[in-house]
Every structure is written in structure tokens, then in C-alpha cells.
Amino acid sequence: MPELPEVETIRTFLSPLIIGKQIRRARVTSKRVVEEACRDDISRSLAGKRIRTFQRRGKYLVLGGENFSLLFHxxxxxxxxxxxxxxxxVPHTHLVISFSDGSQxxxxxxxxxxxxxxYPFAPGSPRRIPELARLGWDPLEDGITPLSLWQCLQRRKSTIKQSLLDQHLISxxxxIYASEILFRAGIHPLQPSHRLSKARVKRLCQALGETLDEAIRRGGTTILSFRDPEGRRGGFQDHLQVYGRNGQPCPRCxxxxxxxxxxxxSTYFCPRCQRRKRDSTSSASLTGDRVGELGKRLHDFG
DNA sequence: CGCCACTCCTGTAGGC
DNA sequence: TGCCTACAGGAGTGGC
Structure with a gap:
């Protein structure tokens, strides 16, 4: 299940292999997955075009050129x-892009x-692509400050697990990473979002940055099917603390x-390390810290 | 509006 | 060994 670290791994590996290449032919090989309205356009309008950019936003990837944006989820x-x-x-192949140098x-x-x-325009501003315009913060592209996240969570009555999964809030x-992040932050997944104190939201932000950073460093998580563009498995599945480990001892306690x-x-958690609490919302200083090492990278988005 | 159930889909794993 | 069923879930949609 590709989440941000897996999608980012794909972007990193693929970028040097395809940016600058000229598309000789784009072939839609299945009637599914490729949006019906643009099946003909893909083969017709991509031929001869050059790949200029390859960007990620949330779990989306965008292949960009002078007057096209090809969106992947x-x-x-x-x-x-x-x-x-x-x-x-092979079976279940939906699109094949052939480049002028013979690679695909x-x-x-x-x-x-x-x-x-x-979409028939260059990526440039993600606001022009509705799927991207709907997305909330991207943890790598945008700095998420604990204070602004806390303010958003104040308005939500759903559990913190559901908030983390809501792509309109954080993309x-x-x-998998929702369980891992909450474990690292020591927050129970059923905790109501609006009941989290500023201090705990700050911990949540740190856990979010650290977890995604480490997963990216290890090339993502392969549970069943994830492969990078050269067919290799990720490495983070061996470092999952709680996901898929019900009945096994918590690595901490x-x-x-x-x-x-x-x-x-399915949601996995340690009932002792992740107690449900009723936080008061007063205490705790909130600095403008960005999320871990994230937020420093700049791409063409925004 | 918020929240939930439902839907799409197929490979895999577990039970018998 | 082989068959059958349950399960995995991202995101949009529709119902209450």
C-alpha cells in the first residue's frame, strides 16, 4: 500500500531515469485505471513530448511537460x-510509456x-489540478507547525486516527504509518482529535516527521506488493513497531x-504506551518548529 | 455538517 | 493438495 514514503521512494528513483527523456509513444493497455475521458488524449497528445518534471504531492505523482500533466495515484x-x-x-499493465531511447x-x-x-497544461501550480488542490499539508513540501495542526484538530470530533488518514488535513x-506515528507519539488511536493538548500535538508532529523520514531512508515499506521502480522491496517493514504485530510484545514495554x-x-497500538487521556489544553509552549528534517526540500509545487 | 457504510478490485493466507 | 472464504484498504460517494 503505497503511502508517502513509498511514493517518494518511487519519485526519487525514477526522476533521474526519466526526466529529460522524449516520449515516443504512450499506450493505454487496459480500460481500467486510466480515466475514461482522457484515454484517447494520452496516446494522441503525449507522443513527441519531453518529460520536464516529476513531482509528488501527498500520495500523488505528476509527470510534467510543456503543456501536459499526467497524474498518477x-x-x-x-x-x-x-x-x-x-x-x-505483464497482466494488469494499464499504461506503457515508451521513450525515444528505447526505455519504457x-x-x-x-x-x-x-x-x-x-491535464492539458504544465504542472506549475498544483491548484489547477483538482485532485491536488483538495489535499491538505504535505509533510515534506510544507512545514506543519504544531500550533496550526493543533488549531485544525480542535475543530474535529473524530478520533486522531481518522484525522491522520484524512488527506484533506495532512496528505x-x-x-500503516498512522499506527506507527501514533505509537511513536504515545497517543491512543481512539483519542478524540480535539482533546489533544498542544504538548501532545507537538509530540505528534515530531513523531510524524521522524517516522516518515526513517521510512523514506529505508526505501519504504513492503507488506505485500510494494516495489520500487527497479523491482526491489522496501526496508521499513522490518522496523515497524506495531503495525501487523497484534499479540506480540510492545518493543518498548x-x-x-x-x-x-x-x-x-485495522489499527495497532500498545494499550500501555498509548493511554487514552483527557488533556487540558492550557500548558506547554509551542514553538514554530517544522516537522523534523522535513519541509526543507523545495520542488516546483506551490 | 459529521460520521458511517458501502463500493471499486484481486492476490494472498488460512481453514478444512 | 486443493478449494473456498475472509481479508487487506485509498478515496469517493451517498445515506442518515
Whole structure:
């Protein structure tokens, strides 16, 4: 399940391999995943164009050129695989982009939860792409200050787990990292968002930055199907603290890790390290700290 | 408006 | 060994 670290890993690996290349041909090889309205446009209008940019926002990727933006969402099982030479398509391949030097980019997605959409203008401002305009903070692209996050959480009655999964608030966190971030922050997933103190939101921000940073450093998480563009697995699955570990001892206090379904999603937590609390909202100084090492990178977005 | 259930889909794992 | 079923869930949508 590609979340921000997996999508960022793909962007990092793929960028030097495809930026600057000229598209010889783009072929839609399946009727799913590629948005119906732009199936013909993709093959018609991408031929001959050059790739200028490859950007990420939340869990979306955008391949950009002079007058096109090709938007990708990997869904549950989407892969972008780089082929140095022309390669026969395997089942569940939805799009093949062939470059003038003979290399190819294949989009594969067995479960077909992914999306591909073409816009007839250069990326530039993400506000022009509705899917991106709807997204909240991107932890890598935008600094999230604890104070501004706390203010947003004040207005939410849902649990903190649900808030973390809401892409309109923070973009890029999925089910795996939500559990990991809350464990690192010592916050119970069922804690109501508006009940978190400023101090705990500050810890949440730190945990968010540290968890995503480490996952990116390790090349993402492979539970079942994630592969980077050269077919390799990630490394973070060996460092998950709670996700998928119900019944096993907490790495911090040895209490058995619990599992609960929250908003239809499996949620893992340590019942001792992540106590439910009623925070007072007074105390605690909030500095304008950015999220860990994040927020320093600049791309063309915004 | 907020919250939930439902929907799309197929590979994988577990039970028998 | 093989078949069947449950399960995994991102994000949009529609109901209450």
C-alpha cells in the first residue's frame, strides 16, 4: 500500500531515469485505471513530448511537460516500473510509456484502485489540478507547525486516527504509518482529535516527521506488493513497531500489542504506551518548529 | 455538517 | 493438495 514514503521512494528513483527523456509513444493497455475521458488524449497528445518534471504531492505523482500533466495515484497495488529496454506487458499493465531511447515506463496495478489522469497544461501550480488542490499539508513540501495542526484538530470530533488518514488535513499518511506515528507519539488511536493538548500535538508532529523520514531512508515499506521502480522491496517493514504485530510484545514495554478496527481499518497500538487521556489544553509552549528534517526540500509545487 | 457504510478490485493466507 | 472464504484498504460517494 503505497503511502508517502513509498511514493517518494518511487519519485526519487525514477526522476533521474526519466526526466529529460522524449516520449515516443504512450499506450493505454487496459480500460481500467486510466480515466475514461482522457484515454484517447494520452496516446494522441503525449507522443513527441519531453518529460520536464516529476513531482509528488501527498500520495500523488505528476509527470510534467510543456503543456501536459499526467497524474498518477497508485491506489493499493499500483507500481511504476522502469524498463531499460522494451519489455512485453505483464497482466494488469494499464499504461506503457515508451521513450525515444528505447526505455519504457510501465504502470501496473492488479487491484486497479489506482488512477491515471491527463491535464492539458504544465504542472506549475498544483491548484489547477483538482485532485491536488483538495489535499491538505504535505509533510515534506510544507512545514506543519504544531500550533496550526493543533488549531485544525480542535475543530474535529473524530478520533486522531481518522484525522491522520484524512488527506484533506495532512496528505500522504495511510493506514500503516498512522499506527506507527501514533505509537511513536504515545497517543491512543481512539483519542478524540480535539482533546489533544498542544504538548501532545507537538509530540505528534515530531513523531510524524521522524517516522516518515526513517521510512523514506529505508526505501519504504513492503507488506505485500510494494516495489520500487527497479523491482526491489522496501526496508521499513522490518522496523515497524506495531503495525501487523497484534499479540506480540510492545518493543518498548513488552505489553501485548492490541488491534482494533477504527473506521473500517485495522489499527495497532500498545494499550500501555498509548493511554487514552483527557488533556487540558492550557500548558506547554509551542514553538514554530517544522516537522523534523522535513519541509526543507523545495520542488516546483506551490 | 459529521460520521458511517458501502463500493471499486484481486492476490494472498488460512481453514478444512 | 486443493478449494473456498475472509481479508487487506485509498478515496469517493451517498445515506442518515
Amino acid at each position: 497508485l491506489g493499493m497495488s499500483g507500481r511504476l516500473i522502469f524498463m531499460p529496454h522494451a519489455t512485453p506487458v 515506463l510501465h504502470f501496473q496495478d492488479p487491484r486497479a484502485f489506482g488512477r491515471i489522469k491527463l 500522504g499518511i495511510g493506514n 513488552r505489553t501485548l500489542i492490541g488491534k482494533e478496527i477504527i473506521a473500517g481499518r
